[in-house]
Amino acid sequence: MAIDDLTLVKRSRDGDQTAFKLLVERYQRKVYSVALGMVRDREEARDIAQEAFTKVYKYLDHFQGDSSFYTWLYRITVNICIDFLRKHGSGRGEHVELDENVAMDSAEANIGALGSKLGTNPQKSLLRKELAAKIQEALEEVPEKHRAILLLREIEGMSYDDLARTLDIPKGTVMSRLFHARAKIQKVLSNYLELDESKSGIGSE
Amino acid sequence: MVSGEIMLLNPVCRTFITKLSPFVDGELRAAERVQVESHLAGCAECTHRVASLRAESALIRDGLELLTDEVDLRDFSKNVMARIARSRPPLLERWGVSYWWALLIAPIAVAATGVLIERTMLSRLYKLEAQGFDGKVKDPTDKQEIITKKAAAVARSYEDEPIPIGVYYEIDLPTYEDEVFRRIPDLKETPLVEQNAFERDVNPLLEAMR
Numbered sequence: 001m002a003i004d005d006l007t008l009v010k011r012s013r014d015g016d017q018t019a020f021k022l023l024v025e026r027y028q029r030k031v032y033s034v035a036l037g038m039v040r041d042r043e044e045a046r047d048i049a050q051e052a053f054t055k056v057y058k059y060l061d062h063f064q065g066d067s068s069f070y071t072w073l074y075r076i077t078v079n080i081c082i083d084f085l086r087k088h089g090s091g092r093g094e095h096v097e098l099d100e101n102v103a104m105d106s107a108e109a110n111i112g113a114l115g116s117k118l119g120t121n122p123q124k125s126l127l128r129k130e131l132a133a134k135i136q137e138a139l140e141e142v143p144e145k146h147r148a149i150l151l152l153r154e155i156e157g158m159s160y161d162d163l164a165r166t167l168d169i170p171k172g173t174v175m176s177r178l179f180h181a182r183a184k185i186q187k188v189l190s191n192y193l194e195l196d197e198s199k200s201g202i203g204s205e
Numbered sequence: 206m207v208s209g210e211i212m213l214l215n216p217v218c219r220t221f222i223t224k225l226s227p228f229v230d231g232e233l234r235a236a237e238r239v240q241v242e243s244h245l246a247g248c249a250e251c252t253h254r255v256a257s258l259r260a261e262s263a264l265i266r267d268g269l270e271l272l273t274d275e276v277d278l279r280d281f282s283k284n285v286m287a288r289i290a291r292s293r294p295p296l297l298e299r300w301g302v303s304y305w306w307a308l309l310i311a312p313i314a315v316a317a318t319g320v321l322i323e324r325t326m327l328s329r330l331y332k333l334e335a336q337g338f339d340g341k342v343k344d345p346t347d348k349q350e351i352i353t354k355k356a357a358a359v360a361r362s363y364e365d366e367p368i369p370i371g372v373y374y375e376i377d378l379p380t381y382e383d384e385v386f387r388r389i390p391d392l393k394e395t396p397l398v399e400q401n402a403f404e405r406d407v408n409p410l411l412e413a414m415r
Contacts, residue, residue, distance in 0.1 A: 017286060017289075020286075020289075021282050021285075021286055024281070024282040024285050024286075025281075025282050028278050028281045028282060028285075029273055029278060032273055032276065032278065032281075033269045033270070033272075033273045036269065036272060036273060037265075037269055042276065046276075046281070049281070050281070050284055050285050050288055051288075053285045053288075053289075054285060054288045054289055054292055057285075057289050058289075058292065133268070135264055135265055135268035135269075136268065136272070139265075150265070151265075151269075153230065154262055154265040154266050154269075155265075155266065155269060159232070160227070160230070160232045175223070175226070175227055175232075176223075178226050178227075178230075179223055179226045182226055182258060182261060185261055185265070186257060186258075186261055189261070189264075
């Protein structure tokens with residue numbers, strides 16, 4: 001039976017490095033995925049993920065245990081990513097700050113084009129792979145804070161409550177940022193599909 | 206529907222569109238969920254939007270999984286542990302002790318450590334003796350005996366504890382003064398410093414030097 005996170009944290013605090021190694025192995029791929037989605041560079045993502053775990057270990061004594069270990073770990077990861085992007089620049093998405101309280105405009109509401117382009121046909125798996133690369137590019141178009149929330153939701157499957165706790169924002173903001181991020185991704189991807197439609201014939205079901 | 210086109214939403218859809226994202230995530234309250242579901246039953250456009258949101262979620266998940274599955278993370282945890290070892294903060298920092306406090310505490314700590322070491326040494330010595338180990342060096346001038354005893358102490362000490370303790374001298378090494386008194390016994394009864402400079406009898410000293 002797998003040992004729960006909190007027990008491993010306690011053992012790590014007592015100096016059991018094997019316990020901490022288990023925690024690393026448990027979360028390394030997901031932390032790496034979040035970092036990769038945020039910074040879009042494999043080596044930087046690996047470095048950030050390792051730094052996140054190193055930082056977690058360093059401040060293990062500060063972990064109160066009132067939230068889950070993974071929300072704390074992801075918060076640290078996201079913060080390192082945001083610091084990195086601010087230091088190195090992250091493309092257009094970095095400078096866009098959306099007012100979450102403002103209702104979305106009609107362009108952002110243009111959600112829906114993706115379904116018809118993509119469908120669920122398994123024969124389109126090649127297209128999915130191609131789109132995966134495009135997703136990476138699309139993520140860059142999304143402001144970093146919105147990107148973080150989207151990645152944590154999609155990769156980790158975090159609930160809105162967990163997202164609010166992880167990023168220290170109200171639940172309403174979680175909902176709003178997620179909506180904006182998704183609308184942006186849809187817009188970028190559907191534009192891409194529109195351009196490629198004539199070449200690949202993906203527009204037809 | 207043509208993508209990229211700016212769409213004008215009908216007022217009914219406008220009230221529901223922000224709820225579609227939490228609807229897909231299963232984050233709506235039961236009552237809101239029922240409302241969205243009944244709207245979807247009669248609205249092809251919003252049904253389409255929901256399909257799009259689901260497709261997008263799957264794409265992001267699949268896309269990142271595809272990218273990370275190709276990455277070899279076998280040495281990842283090993284590298285993290287090496288990094289931790291390198292970046293381990295100083296002991297004081299880990300204990301949350303400031304350097305000023307450390308300066309204040311240091312002499313007490315040294316004294317306490319001294320006592321602790323002494324106690325440890327004695328208890329270990331007694332322990333070895335209780336086990337029948339003879340650590341006494343009978344003749345301190347016998348280098349071979351010293352070497353043998355030390356070697357035996359080291360060998361026995363390593364059995365359970367890392368610090369080899371167990372050799373001590375039965376006879377204290379004589380000091381310079383002891384040696385002088387041994388050679389000139391009279392000197393002990395009437396030390397030179399107590400003699401008047403004019404009356405100082407240096408003959409026994411000269412005799413000993415000869």
